[in-house]
Structures are given as C-alpha cells and as structure tokens.
Amino acid sequence: MRYTTAGESHGPEEIAIIEGIPAGLTLRQADIDSELARRQKAYGRGARQQIEHDQVTFLAGVRHQKTLGSPIALNVHNRDHQNWHTIMAANTPATAENTLRKVIRPRPGHADLVGGIKYRHRDLRNVLERSSARETTMRVAVGAVAKRLLATIGVDVHGFVVNIGPAKSDLSQLTQYADLDALRQVTEHFPTRALDAVADAAMRQVIDETKQAGNTVGGQVQVMATGLPVGLGSYVSADEKLDAKIARAIVGINAFKGVQFGGGFDTAEKYGADLMDEIYWSAERGFYRGSNHLGGFEGGMTTGEPIVVRAVVKPIPTLYRPMQSVDITTHQDHRAAIERSDTTAVVAAAVIAEAMVAIELAKAVLDKFDADNIDRMQEQVAAYRAEVRHF
Ligand SMILES: Cc1cc2nc3c(=O)[nH]c(=O)nc-3n(C[C@H](O)[C@H](O)[C@H](O)COP(=O)(O)O)c2cc1C
Numbered sequence: 001m002r003y004t005t006a007g008e009s010h011g012p013e014e015i016a017i018i019e020g021i022p023a024g025l026t027l028r029q030a031d032i033d034s035e036l037a038r039r040q041k042a043y044g045r046g047a048r049q050q051i052e053h054d055q056v057t058f059l060a061g062v063r064h065q066k067t068l069g070s071p072i073a074l075n076v077h078n079r080d081h082q083n084w085h086t087i088m089a090a091n092t093p094a095t096a097e098n099t100l101r102k103v104i105r106p107r108p109g110h111a112d113l114v115g116g117i118k119y120r121h122r123d124l125r126n127v128l129e130r131s132s133a134r135e136t137t138m139r140v141a142v143g144a145v146a147k148r149l150l151a152t153i154g155v156d157v158h159g160f161v162v163n164i165g166p167a168k169s170d171l172s173q174l175t176q177y178a179d180l181d182a183l184r185q186v187t188e189h190f191p192t193r194a195l196d197a198v199a200d201a202a203m204r205q206v207i208d209e210t211k212q213a214g215n216t217v218g219g220q221v222q223v224m225a226t227g228l229p230v231g232l233g234s235y236v237s238a239d240e241k242l243d244a245k246i247a248r249a250i251v252g253i254n255a256f257k258g259v260q261f262g263g264g265f266d267t268a269e270k271y272g273a274d275l276m277d278e279i280y281w282s283a284e285r286g287f288y289r290g291s292n293h294l295g296g297f298e299g300g301m302t303t304g305e306p307i308v309v310r311a312v313v314k315p316i317p318t319l320y321r322p323m324q325s326v327d328i329t330t331h332q333d334h335r336a337a338i339e340r341s342d343t344t345a346v347v348a349a350a351v352i353a354e355a356m357v358a359i360e361l362a363k364a365v366l367d368k369f370d371a372d373n374i375d376r377m378q379e380q381v382a383a384y385r386a387e388v389r390h391f
C-alpha cells in the first residue's frame with residue numbers, strides 16, 4: 001500500500017490516491033467523513049474550520065461500497081477556495097490584482113523562509129499553500145481507509161491528547177504504558193473517550209488565555225493500537241523496522257518535533273530489570289507479557305501487546321503578536337506576516353497522528369499478508385494467529 005496527496009490550502013481541492021488496498025473491503029463515505037469531522041472539531045482552531053465542512057468524494061477505486069483493488073482516488077473540496085480563486089488562479093498570469101496577498105515577511109517556525117530560498121519563490125505564499133497542515137485532511141482520509149482495513153482483523157487504533165501546555169488531559173492518568181490493565185481500560189473506551197479531553201476546563205482555559213495573549217501553545221498526543229498480530233515489521237534491515245517507520249510518519253506531520261515508544265525518554269533513567277517486559281505463556285493466549293514498558297515493539301516488530309506512541313507537537317508558528325523577521329524584498333527588519341491562524345493544533349494533531357499510525361500498520365499488514373483480496377487477507381491473518389498461539 002502507498003499513497004500520495006496533492007492540493008494547496010486555498011486551492012480548489014485536496015486529493016489523495018491510494019494504491020494497494022485489497023479488493024472487497026467495505027468502504028463508505030461516512031467511514032471517512034466521521035474521521036474528517038473529528039479532525040475539524042478541535043477547540044483552539046481559527047476561523048477556517050467554520051468555513052470548511054470536510055466531506056470526501058470517491059473518484060475511483062470503489063464500487064457499491066466495496067474497494068475494487070484498483071487505485072482509490074479521493075477528494076475533499078476546499079470551500080474557502082471561493083474566497084481565494086483569483087489569488088490561487090492556475091490559468092492566468094500573475095497580475096497586480098491576483099498577487100495582492102503576497103507573503104514577504106517569513107514567519108519564524110513555519111516553512112516560509114527556507115522554502116522560499118530553496119524553491120526561489122519571491123512570494124512566500126507559494127510555500128505556505130502547500131506547507132499548510134490543510135493537507136493533513138487527506139492523510140486523515142487515507143488513515144480512515146487504513147482503519148477500515150485494520151478493523152477487519154480486530155486492530156483498533158486511537159489517538160488522544162495528553163496535555164496542552166501546562167494543562168493535562170483527564171485521560172493522562174490512563175496512559176501509563178506499563179500498566180496493561182489501564183491500557184485495556186482505555187482501549188475499551190476508545191470510541192467514546194475519543195477527544196473528550198478537550199472538554200477539560202483547564203485545557204480550554206490555557207487555550208483561551210494563550211489566544212488572548214496573541215500567543216500559541218503546543219502539547220503531547222498519544223496513539224495506542226491493540227489487537228495486533230505478533231511480528232509485523234522486521235529486525236532484518238533498518239528500513240523494515242516498523243517502529244522506525246511509525247516514527248518517521250509521526251515526525252512527518254506538520255509541527256511534530258518528537259516521538260517515543262512506551263516509556264521512551266524515561267527509560268534513560270531506568271535499570272534493565274525494571275524495564276524489560278517479562279515473558280509468560282498460557283494455553284489460551286500463547287506467549288504474552290506481564291508489562292508493556294517497551295510500547296509493543298521488540299526488534300522493530302510488534303510483540304502483540306498494545307502499541308503506545310507518544311509525540312510532541314510544537315506551538316503554532318503564526319503569532320498574532322508576531323516575532324522578529326526580515327522583509328525579503330527590502331532586507332529590513334520587520335515583524336513576521338500574520339496569516340489567519342490557529343491557537344493550538346494539539347487536538348487535531350491527535351487525530352492526524354492516529355491516522356499516520358493506522359497507515360503504517362495497514363502497510364505492514366499488507367506487506368505480510370495477501371494484499372489482493374480482503375477475505376483472503378483475513379483468512380491468512382487468522383491462520384497465522386493460530387500458528388503463533390501454538391509456538
Ligand atoms: C492541524 C494543524 C494545524 C495547524 N495550523 C497552523 C496555523 O493555523 N498556523 C500556523 O502557522 N501553523 C499551523 N500549523 C503548523 C504548521 O503547519 C507547521 O508548523 C509548518 O508547516 C512548518 O512545519 P514544521 O513545524 O513541521 O517544521 C498547524 C499544524 C497542524 C498539525
């Protein structure tokens with residue numbers, strides 16, 4: 001399975017093409033739209049989310065709510081495009097009128113300056129249109145397809161907020177990676193606990209105060225996945241390690257600065273005897289572990305225990321009290337440009353991180369099992385699980 005996306009933030013459409021999804025997977029527009037809505041609902045976002053009502057259209061690869069095994073093409077319309085169609089026009093030369101919203105004062109922390117230098121763009125709008133996290137709409141759409149595929153083999157993936165600035169989510173006490181019972185409790189609540197964290201008054205307060213101060217704030221998100229077969233990914237080559245693929249996918253999301261598995265950076269202060277997940281066996285479960293400090297991975301392969309990935313999202317670069325920058329046309333000091341902006345993206349980021357983990361897990365499943373037909377894939381997974389139980 002692989003995918004690509006195209007689309008500028010204020011262009012007409014966001015597009016994704018996914019290859020390698022098996023034939024016969026049940027896929028409805030609603031499966032994807034519900035995930036897109038979760039990404040949009042987040043508290044702390046700017047006015048753009050009131051304009052957009054993201055809904056997917058299947059352009060190819062799906063017939064009568066079943067995948068065909070051919071490339072799946074999806075698009076989401078940018079409703080805001082109608083306010084930008086002159087500025088974003090593809091087929092008219094640049095004029096004084098349609099370059100009115102030229103960006104020449106790069107925002108520290110965004111891709112503006114480096115992107116402009118690299119691609120020799122003198123209007124930094126040419127950079128921000130694609131570096132914008134608007135594109136993550138399509139990653140969530142692709143992730144929704146991945147989640148549908150994973151659900152057919154009992155794999156559940158879920159992301160939630162751990163903290164926004166100093167305010168911790170009410171879910172944070174349930175995220176002790178070492179306590180499997182606590183983890184299972186969270187996973188049981190997956191569908192309903194989704195993003196309730198944002199209802200947390202302390203978080204709202206942090207977001208409101210940050211906004212009032214013309215500032216922005218970041219935080220941490222966590223993604224957990226349960227029901228995984230043992231042995232997805234491989235230790236044999238560095239580029240086949242599934243934890244490494246997930247790390248890359250997570251840090252590839254706009255504004256993500258770090259990722260850890262299980263105990264992650266805390267393991268630096270632990271001794272081996274307190275860290276390794278001891279091995280047990282029972283007739284009904286086969287091999288299992290007494291703890292999950294290592295977050296579900298050994299040797300770049302799934303151990304069968306829940307995957308626990310935590311990641312850091314930096315504060316949004318665009319500040320309503322802008323920081324020092326330099327005008328690229330005059331080289332004079334100037335405050336950075338203000339584009340309409342979010343105060344925090346942490347809640348949406350949890351949904352996006354969940355999508356990226358789902359995509360990497362789906363790819364790993366399709367690398368290991370039949371990728372032509374969903375029933376055959378399921379049969380192979382079931383046969384493999386039976387074999388593993390008797391190892
Ligand atoms: C969901 C989401 C929404 C975002 N919204 C904004 C925004 O409104 N304004 C902004 O300056 N950056 C925003 N960002 C962050 C920028 O897209 C990101 O910082 C930029 O592309 C530079 O990439 P980097 O932070 O990964 O280095 C958002 C990120 C995410 C994940």
Ligand SMILES: C=C(O[C@@H]1CC(C(=O)O)=C[C@@H](OP(=O)(O)O)[C@H]1O)C(=O)O
Nearest residue numbers: 009046048131132133134339340341342
């Ligand atoms: C459009 C989305 O996020 C955008 C991400 C973003 C950025 O710089 O990353 C900047 C803002 O763009 P705009 O100026 O159009 O409001 C956000 O709204 C979205 O997530 O759907």
